[in-house]
Amino acid sequence: MAESKAEEGRKGITARKSENFSEWYTQVIEKTEFVDYTPVSGGLAFRPDGYFVWETVQRATDALFKKAGILNVYFPMLIPEHLLEKEKEHVRGFAPEVAWVTHAGKSKLEERLAVRPTSETIMYESFAKWIRSWRDLPLRTNQWNSVIRWEFKHPTPLLRSREFMWNEGHTVFATREEAEAERDQILGIYEKVLKEYMALPGIAGRKTDSEKFAGAEASYSIEHLIPDGWAIQGPDFHSDGQNFSKAFGIEFINKEGKKEFAYQNTFALTTRELGVMIAVHGDDRGLVIPPRVARIQAVIVPIYTGENRELVLRAAKSLAETLSRSVRVHLDDRDAYSPGWKFHNWELMGVPLRMEIGERDIKAERVVAVRRDTLEKREVKLKDVAEGVGAILDEIHENLYRRAKRFMEENTHEVKTYAELKKVVEGRSGGIAQAGWCGSAECEAKAKEETGAKITNMPFDAQGRARGRKCVVCGASAKFIANFARSY
Amino acid sequence: MAESKAEEGRKGITARKSENFSEWYTQVIEKTEFVDYTPVSGGLAFRPDGYFVWETVQRATDALFKKAGILNVYFPMLIPEHLLEKEKEHVRGFAPEVAWVTHAGKSKLEERLAVRPTSETIMYESFAKWIRSWRDLPLRTNQWNSVIRWEFKHPTPLLRSREFMWNEGHTVFATREEAEAERDQILGIYEKVLKEYMALPGIAGRKTDSEKFAGAEASYSIEHLIPDGWAIQGPDFHSDGQNFSKAFGIEFINKEGKKEFAYQNTFALTTRELGVMIAVHGDDRGLVIPPRVARIQAVIVPIYTGENRELVLRAAKSLAETLSRSVRVHLDDRDAYSPGWKFHNWELMGVPLRMEIGERDIKAERVVAVRRDTLEKREVKLKDVAEGVGAILDEIHENLYRRAKRFMEENTHEVKTYAELKKVVEGRSGGIAQAGWCGSAECEAKAKEETGAKITNMPFDAQGRARGRKCVVCGASAKFIANFARSY
Numbered sequence: 001m002a003e004s005k006a007e008e009g010r011k012g013i014t015a016r017k018s019e020n021f022s023e024w025y026t027q028v029i030e031k032t033e034f035v036d037y038t039p040v041s042g043g044l045a046f047r048p049d050g051y052f053v054w055e056t057v058q059r060a061t062d063a064l065f066k067k068a069g070i071l072n073v074y075f076p077m078l079i080p081e082h083l084l085e086k087e088k089e090h091v092r093g094f095a096p097e098v099a100w101v102t103h104a105g106k107s108k109l110e111e112r113l114a115v116r117p118t119s120e121t122i123m124y125e126s127f128a129k130w131i132r133s134w135r136d137l138p139l140r141t142n143q144w145n146s147v148i149r150w151e152f153k154h155p156t157p158l159l160r161s162r163e164f165m166w167n168e169g170h171t172v173f174a175t176r177e178e179a180e181a182e183r184d185q186i187l188g189i190y191e192k193v194l195k196e197y198m199a200l201p202g203i204a205g206r207k208t209d210s211e212k213f214a215g216a217e218a219s220y221s222i223e224h225l226i227p228d229g230w231a232i233q234g235p236d237f238h239s240d241g242q243n244f245s246k247a248f249g250i251e252f253i254n255k256e257g258k259k260e261f262a263y264q265n266t267f268a269l270t271t272r273e274l275g276v277m278i279a280v281h282g283d284d285r286g287l288v289i290p291p292r293v294a295r296i297q298a299v300i301v302p303i304y305t306g307e308n309r310e311l312v313l314r315a316a317k318s319l320a321e322t323l324s325r326s327v328r329v330h331l332d333d334r335d336a337y338s339p340g341w342k343f344h345n346w347e348l349m350g351v352p353l354r355m356e357i358g359e360r361d362i363k364a365e366r367v368v369a370v371r372r373d374t375l376e377k378r379e380v381k382l383k384d385v386a387e388g389v390g391a392i393l394d395e396i397h398e399n400l401y402r403r404a405k406r407f408m409e410e411n412t413h414e415v416k417t418y419a420e421l422k423k424v425v426e427g428r429s430g431g432i433a434q435a436g437w438c439g440s441a442e443c444e445a446k447a448k449e450e451t452g453a454k455i456t457n458m459p460f461d462a463q464g465r466a467r468g469r470k471c472v473v474c475g476a477s478a479k480f481i482a483n484f485a486r487s488y
Numbered sequence: 489m490a491e492s493k494a495e496e497g498r499k500g501i502t503a504r505k506s507e508n509f510s511e512w513y514t515q516v517i518e519k520t521e522f523v524d525y526t527p528v529s530g531g532l533a534f535r536p537d538g539y540f541v542w543e544t545v546q547r548a549t550d551a552l553f554k555k556a557g558i559l560n561v562y563f564p565m566l567i568p569e570h571l572l573e574k575e576k577e578h579v580r581g582f583a584p585e586v587a588w589v590t591h592a593g594k595s596k597l598e599e600r601l602a603v604r605p606t607s608e609t610i611m612y613e614s615f616a617k618w619i620r621s622w623r624d625l626p627l628r629t630n631q632w633n634s635v636i637r638w639e640f641k642h643p644t645p646l647l648r649s650r651e652f653m654w655n656e657g658h659t660v661f662a663t664r665e666e667a668e669a670e671r672d673q674i675l676g677i678y679e680k681v682l683k684e685y686m687a688l689p690g691i692a693g694r695k696t697d698s699e700k701f702a703g704a705e706a707s708y709s710i711e712h713l714i715p716d717g718w719a720i721q722g723p724d725f726h727s728d729g730q731n732f733s734k735a736f737g738i739e740f741i742n743k744e745g746k747k748e749f750a751y752q753n754t755f756a757l758t759t760r761e762l763g764v765m766i767a768v769h770g771d772d773r774g775l776v777i778p779p780r781v782a783r784i785q786a787v788i789v790p791i792y793t794g795e796n797r798e799l800v801l802r803a804a805k806s807l808a809e810t811l812s813r814s815v816r817v818h819l820d821d822r823d824a825y826s827p828g829w830k831f832h833n834w835e836l837m838g839v840p841l842r843m844e845i846g847e848r849d850i851k852a853e854r855v856v857a858v859r860r861d862t863l864e865k866r867e868v869k870l871k872d873v874a875e876g877v878g879a880i881l882d883e884i885h886e887n888l889y890r891r892a893k894r895f896m897e898e899n900t901h902e903v904k905t906y907a908e909l910k911k912v913v914e915g916r917s918g919g920i921a922q923a924g925w926c927g928s929a930e931c932e933a934k935a936k937e938e939t940g941a942k943i944t945n946m947p948f949d950a951q952g953r954a955r956g957r958k959c960v961v962c963g964a965s966a967k968f969i970a971n972f973a974r975s976y
Contacts, residue, residue, distance in 0.1 A: 080527050
């Protein structure tokens with residue numbers, strides 16, 4: 001598969017990430033083998049390298065969900081129109097972007113079916129049947145699937161897609177307290193997976209009322225900052241209170257024998273994270289895939305001539321075998337390509353570590369390891385190669401995370417005045433303006449209209465600093481510290 | 489969650505599997521917590537117990553695919569109409585059952601989009617771009633997703649669903665030989681997973697031309713026999729030859745520098761297997777879930793009075809903790825239900841092993857283990873309990889498989905005459921009539937029209953016996969040994 005794409009790839013990425021992020025991102029998508037466009041606008045093909053990332057993130061998240069006691073389920077992808085209409089805010093939020101199935105074969109359906117944009121309505125109809133007593137609670141479920149939201153006039157691969165894969169967690173509790181206690185657990189799981197697998201930092205906080213999920217009482221998110229200075233929402237968590245339980249009749253007999261509506265939450269992590277990962281870690285040579293989610297963690301490039309080909313390939317194969325016990329390794333033994341061409345190709349594809357081995361290395365009982373993140377070269381003794389490579393992969397992971405976190409921190413600016421806010425969010429390099437906010441929808445709307453920046457969220461760890469601050473828009477006393485940024 | 493459903497479950501299954509299979513199956517679906525009906529006709533909710541089976545089967549299959557070098561990918565669920573029409577046989581086969589998306593929000597789409605009934609057409613459009621040279625081959629991909637086929641006027645949960653989950657393998661090779669060699673590998677993987685996880689035997693063989701997949705050159709299947717005497721198709725494998733590569737332009741430059749069309753295969757395993765599993769293993773008390781796919785493998789039911797409650801519960805908890813290291817165990821410590829009620833409930837839900845522990849058992853340092861498959865009771869010493877339970881679970885698995893295999897063999901009848909064939913397939917207990925067949929579509933159609941039985945497949949392991957046999961329909965010389973049965 002490598003040749004054809006790689007031939008184009010030879011040309012390499014010509015845009016510079018720091019100068020023209022959008023063109024750079026497009027080229028990375030087009031010239032690598034991570035995802036691909038399809039004839040469906042806003043619908044992507046996830047190629048093996050791309051799907052591997054998702055699969056790994058999914059399994060890691062799923063294992064933590066299971067440990068927390070959340071059970072996987074699966075509900076139909078087509079939802080009858082009358083169900084979608086049961087919760088008013090919810091349908092208002094989603095109706096404009098629903099893909100409608102109207103016909104089956106040649107027959108017109110009696111009722112239109114929505115391709116799920118999210119599954120509250122179909123799931124809660126069942127929950128209402130399953131739940132009768134406090135003994136049936138909590139009911140903590142999750143499903144892994146894909147959804148369609150026909151939004152975005154101009155989709156961007158992964159970052160703004162019309163179909164995306166995700167987890168949708170749907171949980172039901174007997175009390176508000178239990179429901180609320182779930183929030184930190186779930187956001188903690190998401191933060192852990194983002195950090196430990198994708199090397200992605202994020203800012204956890206509460207969404208404003210105008211940005212919350214359709215049907216929720218309160219929404220929470222982890223927000224990312226993309227290198228173009230725009231923010232993008234990562235995983236989210238919604239406290240639905242009794243909104244859906246009232247609409248769908250999810251009642252239970254409590255310990256006192258009385259009927260009560262249940263409390264619900266939902267939460268999600270989507271394939272949008274793959275776009276964030278590309279955007280945050282990639283560089284002017286192409287993709288940089290964090291080691292723990294890379295399908296190929298180390299590629300071996302043997303360096304030989306016509307004369308020592310057998311000798312070098314034998315050593316390279318033996319190295320591949322040794323490493324394969326602990327690392328996802330690939331030996332690129334294609335004769336048709338030069339080592340230089342291969343170096344370039346695997347850098348473009350984002351493989352975390354390249355191992356070069358030639359006759360001189362064999363004699364010196366070593367291999368040359370080249371890190372994708374820093375391009376730094378290091379000699380590793382063959383006798384310690386498995387340990388050595390493992391350690392370097394960990395270093396790469398740590399470095400990617402640290403670098404991304406520093407970028408986020410350096411581009412988060414505490415601002416006191418509206419002028420400062422404008423300067424940050426309208427500036428060429430963008431970023432986050434952190435400021436006091438009175439909590440009014442008017443101030444939020446004014447800032448958005450005038451600067452293009454919305455409130456991404458109100459970071460949990462900044463709220464302690466709200467006291468004594470003024471609203472950056474109206475100057476009234478601040479209730480919250482809010483992050484303003486232009487956002488995808 | 490247990491209480492409400494369990495209360496209904498108290499009534500238990502009233503139909504007898506051997507007398508009225510169809511009513512029995514319906515009751516099992518309705519009275520257990522495996523899957524549930526939804527307001528979408530033919531669309532099921534997979535509850536935790538049901539989804540766990542699928543998830544386990546999926547992971548086992550996926551691990552074997554990965555070992556074989558197959559890579560996971562993901563393609564969009566909506567397929568533009570013009571793509572679906574590219575291969576004529578294919579579109580003829582699927583068009584009548586396609587769910588069509590015609591609108592997004594309030595706007596009519598310019599082109600209708602099919603909710604994927606299968607993904608050949610969208611995938612092969614990409615494959616044609618990705619593949620250029622023999623070096624890009626083989627390309628062996630797979631995706632896990634769900635598909636919609638609006639068939640069946642009267643859907644049956646799991647066995648005849650309009651939405652089902654599956655794997656769809658799509659592979660591309662440079663030569664016919666390589667493509668054909670994949671068949672035994674894949675069917676071998678499916679047989680292994682069915683046997684080792686779901687305790688399900690099957691009959692592997694080739695489908696007739698009239699039963700093959702729309703667009704394939706040849707189809708192969710693993711067929712099951714349901715206790716009502718009807719056959720049902722399990723996993724399948726299709727040799728597509730160059731049919732799709734010609735329709736989609738999947739060409740490559742071979743080693744000699746010439747352009748050639750590639751050879752392709754597809755293969756699938758679906759959630760229909762969950763229905764087969766229920767049908768084959770279940771009994772008059774309800775579900776019987778094979779241990780390796782059971783979400784709860786062993787349930788502990790403590791037996792106590794008001795006086796020794798603490799003592800017994802303490803021992804039960806300690807037992808649960810010991811077992812939890814090696815077994816998926818659940819302690820049912822609900823005070824509101826009697827032990828008898830709990831026995832009944834967990835039998836209905838199909839939990840493979842029940843562990844009873846009371847004061848006398850504690851004193852004797854033992855626990856009573858009751859197998860779901862045979863209802864046999866056995867005392868297990870507490871000091872060996874982890875080993876003991878592991879061994880019993882293995883025995884249950886082996887017994888379920890052996891029993892299912894014996895049933896299949898006892899109901900496969902070698903027949904020489906058309907009268908014998910009719911007697912078997914039209915008989916009350918049904919089954920498979922194995923007979924010589926001349927290979928003509930006329931004889932196949934005649935048998936189907938007159939007896940309701942189709943040729944499920946031509947078993948690989950029976951073809952050696954074709955020589956010298958006559959066609960059971962026309963009496964001409966037999967080319968194949970074929971299995972005739974009424975089939976779902």
